[in-house]
Amino acid sequence: MIAADLAPLAVVLPFLGAAVTFILIRHSRAQRAVSITTLSVTLLIEVVMLLAAPAAGTHAVRLGGWEPPFGIVLVVDQFSALMLVVSSAVSLSVLIYAAGQGMADGDEDGPVSIFHPTYLILVAGVSNAFLTGDLFNLYVGFEILLTASYVLMTLGGTAPRIRAGVTYVVVSVVSSMLFLIAIAMIYGATGTINMADLAVKLETVDPATQLVLHLMLLVAFGIKAAVFPLSFWLPDSYPTAPAPVTAVFAGLLTKVGVYAMVRVETLLFPGDRINSLLMVVALLTMLVGILGALAQSDIKRLLSFTLVSHIGYMVFGLAISTRLGLGAAVYYVAHHITVQTSLFLVTGLIERRGGTANVDRLGGLARLSPLLGILFFLPAMNLAGIPPFSGFLGKLGLIQAGVELGTPLSYVLVAGGVVTSLLTLLVMARVWNRAFWRSPVDAENPDPILLASKADGSSLGTSRHVTEEDTGRFAGKDPVRLLPGSMTGPTIGLVALGLALTVLAGPLFALSDDAAQEMLDRTPYIEAVLGAGADE
Amino acid sequence: MTVNITLIVLMAVFFAAGIYLLLERSLTRVLLGLILMGNGANILILATSGEGGKSPLYVSGTAAEDYTDSLPQALILTAIVITFAVTAFMLGIIYRSWVLGREDDVQDDPEDRRVADQDSYDYEDDADIIADTTEFADEGEPR
Numbered sequence: 001m002i003a004a005d006l007a008p009l010a011v012v013l014p015f016l017g018a019a020v021t022f023i024l025i026r027h028s029r030a031q032r033a034v035s036i037t038t039l040s041v042t043l044l045i046e047v048v049m050l051l052a053a054p055a056a057g058t059h060a061v062r063l064g065g066w067e068p069p070f071g072i073v074l075v076v077d078q079f080s081a082l083m084l085v086v087s088s089a090v091s092l093s094v095l096i097y098a099a100g101q102g103m104a105d106g107d108e109d110g111p112v113s114i115f116h117p118t119y120l121i122l123v124a125g126v127s128n129a130f131l132t133g134d135l136f137n138l139y140v141g142f143e144i145l146l147t148a149s150y151v152l153m154t155l156g157g158t159a160p161r162i163r164a165g166v167t168y169v170v171v172s173v174v175s176s177m178l179f180l181i182a183i184a185m186i187y188g189a190t191g192t193i194n195m196a197d198l199a200v201k202l203e204t205v206d207p208a209t210q211l212v213l214h215l216m217l218l219v220a221f222g223i224k225a226a227v228f229p230l231s232f233w234l235p236d237s238y239p240t241a242p243a244p245v246t247a248v249f250a251g252l253l254t255k256v257g258v259y260a261m262v263r264v265e266t267l268l269f270p271g272d273r274i275n276s277l278l279m280v281v282a283l284l285t286m287l288v289g290i291l292g293a294l295a296q297s298d299i300k301r302l303l304s305f306t307l308v309s310h311i312g313y314m315v316f317g318l319a320i321s322t323r324l325g326l327g328a329a330v331y332y333v334a335h336h337i338t339v340q341t342s343l344f345l346v347t348g349l350i351e352r353r354g355g356t357a358n359v360d361r362l363g364g365l366a367r368l369s370p371l372l373g374i375l376f377f378l379p380a381m382n383l384a385g386i387p388p389f390s391g392f393l394g395k396l397g398l399i400q401a402g403v404e405l406g407t408p409l410s411y412v413l414v415a416g417g418v419v420t421s422l423l424t425l426l427v428m429a430r431v432w433n434r435a436f437w438r439s440p441v442d443a444e445n446p447d448p449i450l451l452a453s454k455a456d457g458s459s460l461g462t463s464r465h466v467t468e469e470d471t472g473r474f475a476g477k478d479p480v481r482l483l484p485g486s487m488t489g490p491t492i493g494l495v496a497l498g499l500a501l502t503v504l505a506g507p508l509f510a511l512s513d514d515a516a517q518e519m520l521d522r523t524p525y526i527e528a529v530l531g532a533g534a535d536e
Numbered sequence: 537m538t539v540n541i542t543l544i545v546l547m548a549v550f551f552a553a554g555i556y557l558l559l560e561r562s563l564t565r566v567l568l569g570l571i572l573m574g575n576g577a578n579i580l581i582l583a584t585s586g587e588g589g590k591s592p593l594y595v596s597g598t599a600a601e602d603y604t605d606s607l608p609q610a611l612i613l614t615a616i617v618i619t620f621a622v623t624a625f626m627l628g629i630i631y632r633s634w635v636l637g638r639e640d641d642v643q644d645d646p647e648d649r650r651v652a653d654q655d656s657y658d659y660e661d662d663a664d665i666i667a668d669t670t671e672f673a674d675e676g677e678p679r
Contacts, residue, residue: 136611136614140614140618143618147618147621147622147625150622150625151625154629154632157629157632157636158636159636159637162629162632162633162636163633163643163645164645165629166563166629166630166633166642166643167642169622169625169626169629170558170566170570173570173622173626174558174570174573176618177570177573177574177577180577180581180615181577181580183581183611184577184580184581184583184584184608184611185580185584187581187584187607187608187611188583188584193607193611236645236648239647295651295654296651297651297654298647301647301651
């Protein structure tokens with residue numbers, strides 16, 4: 001019995017939690033307790049798995065006692081263990097934030113009773129996708145998390161959410177369909193869908209057929225990961241969802257696509273045949289994404305574009321596909337999940353305090369709430385890659401890897417990476433200047449809550465002073481706390497986690513470097529699943 | 537591996553019709569397109585199982601090659617269930633879209649339009665900085 005044998009619990013526990021919270025659908029307090037406990041226990045198990053992973057190496061758990069390649073296996077290596085821990089930590093913070101929002105005002109924007117079961121199913125799907133060693137089970141994992149995300153995306157069923165939800169659902173279903181077709185073709189070509197077995201057998205397939213299968217999988221995962229030119233659905237659909245939902249989507253869902261791309265590139269189709277194509281795609285994703293962000297005035301949309309842009313960095317590392325490049329990409333995924341999610345959570349707080357997420361209508365937030373200013377500033381600078389934050393370290397690793405490779409295209413990519421980083425800084429500075437620094441009276445058409453103050457001139461703590469007015473969100477309602485501790489608490493926690501990635505950069509980079517080496521070697525994975533000597 | 541030409545032709549028709557419907561703006565047609573494509577994918581999986589054989593129940597003395605490959609059928613069953621769930625959900629949001637706005641079309645994103653229409657000149661970013669000739673800004677005329 002070793003720690004990695006606990007892997008099935010990472011999937012089963014959230015499912016059990018979902019079932020229990022579904023039974024408790026009329027008891028919101030019990031629901032909250034169950035879902036938070038479930039995710040905490042899951043996180044604890046995953047941390048144990050991560051700590052044991054470097055010593056234990058790659059380990060496969062055979063579900064139902066079926067011998068591979070016939071049964072489904074869950075594979076724990078350093079990469080999947082790291083992804084599990086980061087994703088669970090992020091989803092736990094977002095859950096507490098959402099529960100806090102619901103407790104603070106219990107209005108239509110707070111989580112409705114269906115939120116908790118759906119959210120736990122989403123987490124189960126994400127864990128399953130990170131762990132599985134079977135291509136069809138990966139499809140099932142994707143479907144679990146996508147179906148849960150359809151529900152979360154259209155929560156409340158308002159007109160904008162339905163509009164965005166339609167785009168999202170159709171695009172996701174089409175990408176899943178492509179994945180399913182690719183699985184059918186791979187099964188036709190090799191007669192297996194176990195990933196370790198495929199790694200051995202795909203090498204014997206005709207190279208032209210290999211290329212078709214490879215590109216089919218990459219297109220399917222490229223849509224899910226929002227890689228240019230398959231990214232247009234994302235900024236259209238993410239911003240309309242409730243703030244915590246957008247936060248968890250932005251953090252996790254695209255990264256599951258990136259994770260699947262990494263597995264395809266390293267395990268199933270190693271070699272550098274399409275690396276030039278990936279480099280071009282990475283460059284375009286970074287630049288087009290960040291240029292899109294420059295044009296936006298809604299912070300949620302702006303962040304959705306930076307999300308697309310920074311997916312480009314991960315594809316960058318993947319395209320370099322040396323140990324250094326891949327290791328930096330792994331570190332960057334962990335960094336980006338944390339930072340992007342915290343930025344979306346802060347945006348939720350900005351929207352609550354300032355009445356809108358449109359920067360043109362905001363102003364003076366740094367004076368109204370210095371805490372909010374700090375909470376935005378740290379992850380924003382982290383995202384832009386200012387030293388000494390983890391965003392800088394990740395980008396530095398990628399740039400080193402690009403220079404080390406030394407081809408003309410990789411130098412172009414390095415330049416593109418630096419330009420994107422500077423443009424990200426510009427985008428973040430624009431938000432900072434408008435929403436935080438300028439005087440609230442300079443804002444165009446500001447929400448009443450932004451200008452209101454207490455009789456003695458100090459800033460508001462609750463919405464009590466604007467409930468008497470005829471118009472606005474708070475009119476005629478009970479006063480609510482504008483920035484309740486139950487919402488700022490998890491945000492502070494997540495921002496702190498982003499900073500911890502900087503402090504712990506040494507061991508973490510060593511871990512991701514090891515993980516990259518493990519993936520490039522391939523034999524640990526194949527031998528863990530099929531037994532020693534299987535790859536001969 | 538033998539190929540069943542009927543299955544392949546049927547799959548091609550399903551995919552062609554499915555993609556055609558998917559490109560329509562009407563949501564009901566998009567949904568029909570997705571259903572057809574889902575069935576096309578299922579037929580493709582079925583086609584990969586090769587020639588049919590004995591049903592995959594263990595009978596002693598039967599060679600492994602004589603059985604039908606049952607794995608693709610398990611995959612199809614899973615895929616059918618998933619398509620079913622997604623179809624039900626799609627019907628739900630199409631109905632909701634109809635209730636809300638009497639619309640059965642894919643809607644444009646209003647924010648997209650607004651961003652596309654906005655002027656490239658932005659007061660906050662592009663306005664000239666007003667030259668301040670006084671030594672101490674406080675003593676000048678109020679702005």
